Amino acid sequence: MHGGLAQGIAQALWEEAVYDDAGTLVSGSFVDYLLPTSADTISFEVDHTTTASTTNTLGTKGVGEAGTIASTPAVVNAVVDAVRQFGVNDIQMPCTPERVWRAIHAGDGDAATEGAAAPHFEEDAPNRDEGAGA
């Protein structure tokens, strides 16, 4: 679980295969590709859910990629949320310090990346739980 979380967080913040104009991989070593170590990640609290699957006889579910899949959007959305006051709606992964800085400084408080999907956050959108309860 911890490895999956670290992998997902790393995709959001660090790991990137960068190619130059001639198609050469320029982040071709771990020094440039940026794998995290334990010094870079946080302390995780892992808990269990006990909802059995209804689609197989054992009631089992996949678990290996749970941390990987969820942690990437969680971190990217947290970064975007932290700077949305500057009009930022999207930052390409990995969210490098330079990309965050450029997003903040991209324009007059309206720094949405060109071609970006709809905002990850909407000011007046109802809270999902409330919506579900209605």
Add this chain to the structure above:
Amino acid sequence: MIPVQFDYPAPTSVEEALAALAEHGDDAKVIAGGQSLLPVLRMRLNAPEVVVDLGGIAELRGIREDGDALVIGAMTTHHDVLNDPLVKEHALLLVRAEHQLADAQIRHRGTFGGALAHADPAGDLGAPALALGAEFVIAGSGGSRTVAADDFFVDLFETAIAEGELLTEIRIPKFTGWGAHYEKFVRVAHQWPIVAVAAAVKVDGGTISEARVGLTNMGSTPIRARSVEEALVGQPATEDAVASAAARATEGTNPPSDLNGAADYRSHPAPVLTRRAVLAAAGA
């Protein structure tokens, strides 16, 4: 991933090492801790026929006092510099920088002299050495000469050490009682800095009376931020005063563009890191 085959003399004195270098000319390269040279050899960015190991030369290791200077042998490991009580007392800035250099394994192999001789503009020791006005003792077949820090760093991976010469020791003037801090900005721990700032200050009754500031990775060599130093002298060690002096940190710089940031981006963290480094050094 495998280096080209090379001969491997392991001299036990500086004299023998110089003789080996003289014999093989530009076919030879010296190896200290190997933490920068071995990756270079493995990627075959360089393929010397002879690799002269300095590891067996006892006279190149150790730290001693010599009047108003500390003398650090070129082969002293990062680990030993980091943990030396004399360095802590008289050149705290080096401790602060070594503490953030790579990881413990690399600090046990890599050497103080090797890192400075390698002259990577992203290396963590150039800016502190420059800020403290280090002197570099270089031995050649004709004897020894001493080069000031301002003349030592020539360009990207290039120093005043000529072919056939060895860096034997680094002399650091004593900065006893000065506060110091190395503010390093990285994306992951144990990485070379995107930008880093080395600051040492003397504070008398809340006023900065003297200051030394060096910048890492803001040009092809370490850079001394002299206009920041001048602006700090006589100022109170407060956030506002230090911030206004630190705003000059980009003067005279020529930062690189690489995977960790474009040149114009690097100009943004430089003053921020300078402010933080100076305030931390001043204990404010």
